[in-house]
Amino acid sequence: MADEKKSKQRHRVMVLESMYPVVALMLILVACVELCDAATVVDVYRLIQYDISGVPFGSRFSSLNHHAASLSFQRGADLSRSVLILPLRELDIGFVQDYISQKQSLGGLLILLPQTFRPGNVGGGSQSSENDGFRNLLAQLEKLLVHGNIPFPVYFAFENEDTDAMLADVKKNDALGQQATATTGGYKLVISVSEPRKIASPTITNIQGWLPGSRADGDSNQLPTIAVVASYDTFGAAPALSVGSDSNGSGVVSLLEVARLFSILYSNPKTRGRYNLLFALTSGGPYNYEGTQKWLKSLDQRMRESIDYAICLNSIGSWDNELLIHVSKPPDNAYIKQIFEGFSNVAEDLGFQVALKHKKINISNSRVAWEHEQFSRLRVTAATLSELSTPPELLENTGSLSDTRQLVNEDAIIKGVKLVAESLAKHIYGHQGKDIKIFADDSSLAVNPFYVRSWLDLLSQTPRVAPFLSKNDPLIMALKKELEDYTAEVSVQHESLDGSFTFYDSTKASLNIYQVASVTFDLLLLLVLGSYLIVLFSFLVITTRGLDDLISLFRRPPSRKVKMA
Amino acid sequence: MTLFHFFNCAILTFGPHAVYYSATPLSEYDTLGTSVKAAVVYLATALVKLVCLATFLQVSESEVFDPYQEALKAMIGFIDVAGLYYALAQLTHRNISQNHKFQAVGLGWAFADSVLHRLAPLWVGARGLEFTWDYVLQGLEANANLVFTISLAALGSLMWLRKNKPKSLIPIIYTCAVIIATMPSITSYLKRVMGWHFPKIVGFELVTSLVMAFISCQLFILCQRPSL
Numbered sequence: 100m101a102d103e104k105k106s107k108q109r110h111r112v113m114v115l116e117s118m119y120p121v122v123a124l125m126l127i128l129v130a131c132v133e134l135c136d137a138a139t140v141v142d143v144y145r146l147i148q149y150d151i152s153g154v155p156f157g158s159r160f161s162s163l164n165h166h167a168a169s170l171s172f173q174r175g176a177d178l179s180r181s182v183l184i185l186p187l188r189e190l191d192i193g194f195v196q197d198y199i200s201q202k203q204s205l206g207g208l209l210i211l212l213p214q215t216f217r218p219g220n221v222g223g224g225s226q227s228s229e230n231d232g233f234r235n236l237l238a239q240l241e242k243l244l245v246h247g248n249i250p251f252p253v254y255f256a257f258e259n260e261d262t263d264a265m266l267a268d269v270k271k272n273d274a275l276g277q278q279a280t281a282t283t284g285g286y287k288l289v290i291s292v293s294e295p296r297k298i299a300s301p302t303i304t305n306i307q308g309w310l311p312g313s314r315a316d317g318d319s320n321q322l323p324t325i326a327v328v329a330s331y332d333t334f335g336a337a338p339a340l341s342v343g344s345d346s347n348g349s350g351v352v353s354l355l356e357v358a359r360l361f362s363i364l365y366s367n368p369k370t371r372g373r374y375n376l377l378f379a380l381t382s383g384g385p386y387n388y389e390g391t392q393k394w395l396k397s398l399d400q401r402m403r404e405s406i407d408y409a410i411c412l413n414s415i416g417s418w419d420n421e422l423l424i425h426v427s428k429p430p431d432n433a434y435i436k437q438i439f440e441g442f443s444n445v446a447e448d449l450g451f452q453v454a455l456k457h458k459k460i461n462i463s464n465s466r467v468a469w470e471h472e473q474f475s476r477l478r479v480t481a482a483t484l485s486e487l488s489t490p491p492e493l494l495e496n497t498g499s500l501s502d503t504r505q506l507v508n509e510d511a512i513i514k515g516v517k518l519v520a521e522s523l524a525k526h527i528y529g530h531q532g533k534d535i536k537i538f539a540d541d542s543s544l545a546v547n548p549f550y551v552r553s554w555l556d557l558l559s560q561t562p563r564v565a566p567f568l569s570k571n572d573p574l575i576m577a578l579k580k581e582l583e584d585y586t587a588e589v590s591v592q593h594e595s596l597d598g599s600f601t602f603y604d605s606t607k608a609s610l611n612i613y614q615v616a617s618v619t620f621d622l623l624l625l626l627v628l629g630s631y632l633i634v635l636f637s638f639l640v641i642t643t644r645g646l647d648d649l650i651s652l653f654r655r656p657p658s659r660k661v662k663m664a
Numbered sequence: 665m666t667l668f669h670f671f672n673c674a675i676l677t678f679g680p681h682a683v684y685y686s687a688t689p690l691s692e693y694d695t696l697g698t699s700v701k702a703a704v705v706y707l708a709t710a711l712v713k714l715v716c717l718a719t720f721l722q723v724s725e726s727e728v729f730d731p732y733q734e735a736l737k738a739m740i741g742f743i744d745v746a747g748l749y750y751a752l753a754q755l756t757h758r759n760i761s762q763n764h765k766f767q768a769v770g771l772g773w774a775f776a777d778s779v780l781h782r783l784a785p786l787w788v789g790a791r792g793l794e795f796t797w798d799y800v801l802q803g804l805e806a807n808a809n810l811v812f813t814i815s816l817a818a819l820g821s822l823m824w825l826r827k828n829k830p831k832s833l834i835p836i837i838y839t840c841a842v843i844i845a846t847m848p849s850i851t852s853y854l855k856r857v858m859g860w861h862f863p864k865i866v867g868f869e870l871v872t873s874l875v876m877a878f879i880s881c882q883l884f885i886l887c888q889r890p891s892l
Contacts, residue, residue, distance in 0.1 A: 138794055287793060616795040621668045624800070628672055632679050639687035 139261040139612040143209070144337040145605060146244055146253035147564075148295055152599040156246060158253040161605045163290040165206035167612075169266060170194075171273040179204035182288045184266055186211040186258065192239050199247045208253045209288065209610075210240070211266070216503055217257050218342045218560050234501040241336040241499050254290070255337045255500070256610065265612055287613045295605040301566030301596045303332070303382035304575050305394040308586030310361060310378070312527075313371035321401065324375040325523060326409035326481075329354040330384030330391065330470060331578065332565040333498025339606040341562045343498025344507045347384065348558035349416030349515075352551055354378055355581055356516045357523070360544055362585035364524075364537075372527035374407070378586060380578055382565045385497040386600050387467040390565075393594045395477050408438055409481035410523075411470035414496065415515040416507035416555075418486035421452045422515065425483040425490075427460045427475040434480050438522075441531060442484075445521045448536070449514060458490060466493060484519065486511075504559035509552055516546050566602040669799070670790040676803030677782050680810055681775045688767065695768040702751045702772030709747030710780060716740045738849045745845050748773065748817060753824045762825055770817030774810040782806055801866045808866070811873035815880040816844045822887055833883060840879055847872075 146158040168181035170189065183205060185195070190210075198205060214220060215230060216237070244253060256262065265286055272285055312322045329350035335341030342348070358378045365371045383390030395403065415422065424442060428435050439455050446453045460472050467473060468490030474481030487496060517538055524530070524537045538544045561574050568575060570593055583589045640652070684690075685699070717740055721733060751769050782802055790799045819841040843850075851869065854860045860868070 289793070613793040614795055615793055616669070618668075621672060624672045625668075628676050628679070632675070632683050635680060636683045636687045639684060643688045 138614060139265070141256050141259070141262060141610045141612065143254040143256045143290065143608050143610045144339040145608065146249070146255070146336055147334075147338050147606075148603040150599075150601040153601075155248050157244070158249045158251065160250070160252045161290070161292050161295050161608070163207045163252050163254075163288060163610075165288060167265065167269045167286040167288050169270045169273050171270050178206065180206050182207035182209055184209045184211065184262075184269065186266065187213060187233055187236065187240075190236055190240065192236065192243065195240065196243060199243065199249060202250070205251045207251050207288070208249075210253070210255050211258045211262055212237075212255055212500070214257055214259075215505065216340075216500060218340060218503065218562075220503070220505075230505075234506075237501040238499060241501075242495070245336050245494060252290070254608070254610070255340065261612065285615065285617075287615045289611045289613065290608045291611075292605055292608050295603040298566050298602045298604055301602055302568075302570055302593050303390045303393075303565050303596050304568070304570065304572075305382055305390050305592045305594070306380040306575065306579050306582060307394065307590055307592070308358060308378040308582035309588040309590075310358070310365055310376040310586045311588075312365070312373050312375045313368060315373070321405045322373060322375050323407040324377050324402065324405045325526070326377040326379060326406050327354055327357055327412070327519070327523075328379045328381060328391065328409055328470060328481075329412040330381045330388065331563060332382045332384055332390075332568070333563045334385035334494055335497065335499045335502070335564070337500060337606070338564040338567055339562050340500055341498045341564050342504075342559050343502050343563065344504045344555065344559040345416040345502050346414045346496050346498050347412070348555060349414060349507055349512050350412035351380060351558060351578075352554045353412050353415060353512055353516050353519065354380065355554060355578075355585075356546060356551055357520050358582065358585040359550065360516075360520050360538060360546070361523070363544060372524075374527045375405070376523075376586075377402075377406070378582060380582070381470070382568075383594075383596060384470070385494055386565075386596065386598070387465060387493075388470050388473045389596065389598060390594065391470055391473040392467075392476075394592060395473060395479070397592055403477065403479060406474075406479050408434060409471065409474050409479060410519060411474075411481060411483040412515075412519070413470060413483050413485040414487055415484060416486075416512050418508075418511050419451075421454060421486075422446070422518070423454050423456050423485055423488055425456045425458060425469050425471065425485060426481075427458060427469075427472055428480065430455055430457050435482070438480075438482060441522045441525055442518065444531075445518055445525065448521075448534075449517055451514065453518075456488070484515070498563070504556065507555060507559070509548060509555065512551055512555070513546050513548060516551070520546075566596060566600075567604075567606065666791050666793055669795070670786065673786055673790050673799040673803050676800065677778055677786065677806040678775070680807050681771060681778070684771055684810070690764055690768055690771070693764055695764055698755075698765065698768035699772030699775070701755055702769040703776035705747050705751040705755070706773050706776040707780075709743060710776075712747075713740055713743050716743065734849055734852065737852075738846050741845060741848055745816075745820070745841075748820050749824060752817065752820050762821055765825075766817040766821035767814060770814035771810075773817065774813035777809060777813065778806045798862070801862055804866050805869060808869040808873040811877045812844055812847060812869075815873070815876045816841065818880045818884050819844070822884065830887065833886060836879075837883055840876065840883070844876055 145161060148155075148157040148159060150156065163182060165180050165182045167184055168178055169184050170191075185208065187210060197203075213233060216233075269286055314322060330347055331351045333341040333343035333346065335343070358376075361376055365376070379391075379394060381388070381390040381394055383393075424439060426435050430436070430439070435455075439453070443453050458468070460475055462476075469483040469485075471481035471483045491497070520538050521536065525535075528537075538546060540546075557577075563574060575591070579589055579591055685696075717737070720736055720740070748769070751773065752766065785802070786799055789796075819837055822837055823841065847869070851865055854865055854868065
């Protein structure tokens with residue numbers, strides 16, 4: 100008997116073991132649930148995630164798999180397994196602030212932006228007051244999100260018909276009190292991306308172009324240099340949407356146009372000035388102008404000492420009547436006076452004003468508010484030309500979501516270019532005080548508005564957050580090629596963004612919106628189908644075999660043991 | 665979760681076939697072999713139809729109802745009827761009464777049709793997260809199709825296997841058979857020209873199938889009586 104049992108057990112074990120691969124195969128087949136057949140797919144852009152000296156900021160998560168909820172939910176409802184959909188039009192900053200500061204748990208946040216903020220959208224040039232209101236709201240929201248530590252995924256998306264329809268449905272359901280959960284159906288939002296990883300050693304790339312002046316015969320001294328500098332990278336709440344048209348696309352476009360004009364002048368030896376010109380497109384602007392500092396330190400000391408002065412361009416795209424020159428040396432310094440006089444004379448001719456603003460550098464404070472401060476720390480005279488009157492805070496005015504193409508006025512940029520070009524020319528050719536216009540309209544040296552417009556459009560569609568730009572990014576190659584066309588020598592410098600900033604990837608994703616039925620619905624359907632099949636069975640038995648047969652199915656057959664006994 | 669929905673739709677699509685087999689005396693007389701043979705004949709018919717359609721039909725991009733194309737499709741549809749004739753009349757079955765023969769053939773035919781046309785979309789589509797009514801409607805259509813096929817098989821057996829039929833009923837038999845055989849053309853006409861949506865078409869099919877089943881049942885009973 101024991102042997103029989105053992106063999107039976109062995110047999111059973113063998114059968115079970117042979118079943119394992121079959122079971123595994125079945126499980127694999129079952130697990131292949133298709134998640135890519137959603138009715139709606141929307142492009143979404145993630146909030147930035149970064150650390151400053153190890154302190155975490157931004158949204159710390161990226162994947163999402165929850166039901167949708169809207170603002171009309173019942174107070175006190177649990178939203179920790181829901182994604183809150185907030186259209187910008189109905190945003191209440193206080194509500195978001197409460198949610199973040201009180202650290203209430205939320206499955207995710209999806210912010211819907213109006214189509215006017217989409218980077219490629221050039222239509223609707225006139226700024227309506229509604230758009231201005233949105234811009235202010237957006238700026239406030241961005242400040243809140245960028246400087247907070249948010250433990251749930253935050254995504255930005257643009258409104259379209261599908262999202263509008265879904266939001267209307269969700270609001271209707273929420274108003275009725277049926278919040279979407281696993282048992283009540285509704286919409287499910289799924290973003291399936293891997294967890295965000297640190298970007299190892301992000302690079303910042305500086306591009307410089309050198310236009311040599313003409314040396315007089317017998318003169319062996321080093322020619323003085325004038326530098327024109329602009330930082331081209333941005334930082335914003337959504338790195339994939341940070342196009343920074345005004346900050347600092349306007350600066351980059353102006354630099355390129357000034358380079359183009361002077362390259363025409365310098366191409367003819369008769370009109371070549373006695374100054375070298377150095378054009379630099381620096382990166383790392385939002386991070387205390389780290390790129391500019393590294394670039395300056397990498398310059399040959401002789402070249403650095405030969406710089407007469409440097410003009411930094413920062414946000415000169417949306418001003419009307421007044422530009423500001425920011426300096427760190429005291430205004431009664433002789434050099435500063437000379438520069439300022441030159442600029443204000445030209446500005447007067449062109450019909451607007453420039454004002455001088457002085458801000459002392461605090462050596463102990465590591466915050467660098469303007470680009471010229473990096474020059475001043477290395478004893479080079481410099482000034483920043485900008486429309487901003489107050490120095491921006493850290494990570495402010497560096498290409499936010501509201502900084503789109505529509506914010507920039509081409510005429511303002513053209514006026515700025517004329518100002519810089521004429522002032523430089525007066526200094527180089529010694530025409531101070533004389534009424535000579537070199538870059539007059541309708542001349543061969545006129546500022547080309549089409550050039551300005553095309554570069555501005557390009558920059559307004561290219562997000563330029565430095566850690567996400569590779570060493571050979573197409574934009575960097577394009578800027579390098581452009582400077583190569585206008586200057587004699589171009590060099591590209593790659594540095595790593597060290598210091599306190601750490602960034603995480605995963606900036607763009609696809610949101611799948613599914614309309615799901617609840618578990619109760621499936622159970623109900625099962626019940627209905629079960630009863631249908633039972634009714635069908637009974638009907639067929641009754642019609643083909645008769646009612647007696649149906650009843651006899653339920654009667655137990657007579658026990659065989661009784662018969663055998 | 666979504667596997668649940670797949671399971672529901674599967675039992676709606678394939679359940680009635682199993683129920684029909686087990687509820688009627690078919691299971692007692694073990695007519696499974698006949699059903700399997702009918703299913704194989706359906707497979708062969710489907711292949712022949714596919715080749716003919718590919719050869720003769722032009723694929724039009726728009727949803728326009730082209731009478732010539734539809735007539736061609738209906739002609740190719742008659743290959744179905746030929747296949748059914750072959751399954752009913754030519755295949756040698758064991759000695760089962762004519763009554764059960766047409767039921768078994770119809771059942772096997774309808775089951776093969778359901779599996780071929782509806783299993784793949786069901787497996788691929790019903791398991792996703794997104795919920796649509798399509799698969800439930802498809803299941804209902806499968807039910808209607810089962811009734812249609814059995815009615816057609818009944819009429820077919822009347823036409824080809826029974827020799828003594830009352831003269832007056834013959835035209836009715838043939839008309840009903842023609843109507844059932846051209847059901848696909850009728851539904852496509854409704855979908856394209858009249859613009860009916862899927863739920864409406866399925867409802868129409870269910871109603872028509874019940875009507876046809878009733879008519880063919882009556883015809884069958886009438887033909888059972890010895891002719892006068």
